[in-house]
Amino acid sequence: MTARLGILPPMALAESRGADPAxxxxxRKSVxxxxxxRLTSGVTGGVVALAGRAAAARPGWVTVCVVAMLAWSVLFVLVMVxxxxxxxxxxxxxxxxxxLCLGHRELVPDQVLQASAGTGWVDIxxxxxxxxAQFATRQPFGMAIAVxxxxxxxxxxxxxREAPVLLVVQGALAATLVGLLRREARAVDRELVERAEAEAEEKARSAARADERDQQRRLHDTVLATLTMVGTGGITRASPVLARRAAADLAVIDGLRADDLRLPRGARLDLALRAAVTAPRPGLPLLRVVExxxxxxxxxxxxxxxVHSAEEALCNVARHAGTGTxxxxxxxxxxxxxxxxxxxGTGFDPATVPVHRRGLRESIRGRMRAVGGDARIESRPGAGTRVRLWWPGG
Structure with missing residues (x-):
């Protein structure tokens, strides 16, 4: 009913509905x-009315009207706030x-009535x-009240008198100002909504790309590594090691649909690392890890x-370093x-690793950068390898 009559919704109702911020x-500024x-006009009008009370046609009416006007102004302020x-x-x-307008002749001194319009307290x-009325309602209700x-x-x-014309002109000017403010506010809110939608879409695309890259890393660490070993003759088709690796790879693929490592929100990295160190690596030479x-x-x-980056680094040691520790x-x-x-172990030159090899670039460094950390691989032929992973926090 309030909206149909052109009254703006109450502030509390607007907030509960998630009103557009602009x-x-x-x-809020209109309120x-x-x-x-209302408060300043009521006080100013009351002072002016009491100052000319003695010259009014009905001084007693002036007093009553001033009291009523001040009481209403206070009530208006309290309810509006x-x-x-x-x-x-x-x-x-x-x-x-x-x-007050209907009692104009009885409330304002004659000399004020004869002066230019807008000089009496009733005009205020x-x-x-x-x-x-223009700030409290929508159009055309505001202008109807002004008329x-x-x-x-x-x-x-x-x-x-020219005062009625001036009142209509004031109403038109105020209605135009309020209309411009509300139109700009709606435009700003539309822009904010469009920007928020664009940011949400970009975050969704980024999340999808990150998930895709993570799945590619997991496939590289498992299925592609197994296929590489089969292709190079490291594992024969008849070898029982192949069956064990295939079963482990299938478990990883199935686990892509579940939470990574099935860890709680706060995970003990040291415990997860100990489990990764002792996990079997079918098809790879035995590797003793001193932790x-x-x-x-x-x-x-x-x-x-x-943990996944460390697993990939340990697999690389077992596969390429030529050392058992x-x-x-x-x-x-x-x-x-x-x-x-x-x-x-034997070490290598990181600068000579082909671009298409994803082990160091994605399975280690890319993984760490995806969570806000980073990785550094230090190695040279004959001098072993050092992989450093860090996460700065935050």
């Missing part, structure tokens, strides 16, 4: 403007202004009523990335963690 800001306007504009509040304000109240107040003013004032890890709890996705160390930093995998 339009909500305009409504502040109406509160200040508490719940915003409402149908009955605007109706009461229009009724008060109309009553009429003008404020016109402005409040009504102007007509009542003309009926209560002696003779032909030196400290208790360390990290976010689930960070712990998963560090590797060292794994975990240090806790102020906010994050540093993990190192070191071997004393």
């Amino acid at each position: 339009q909500h800001g305009v409504r 502040q403007f109406m509160v200040v306007l 508490a719940s915003g504009p409402s149908r009955w509040l605007l109706a009461g304000d229009v009724a008060l202004v109309a009553g 109240m009429a003008g404020s009523g016109v402005f409040i 009504f107040i102007a007509a009542v003013y003309a009926a209560g004032a002696p003779g032909l 030196d890890v400290v208790p360390c709890e990290l976010p689930r996705e960070v712990a998963a990335a560090m 590797a060292r794994l160390g975990l240090e806790r930093t102020a906010e994050g963690a540093v993990l190192t995998i070191v071997d004393a």
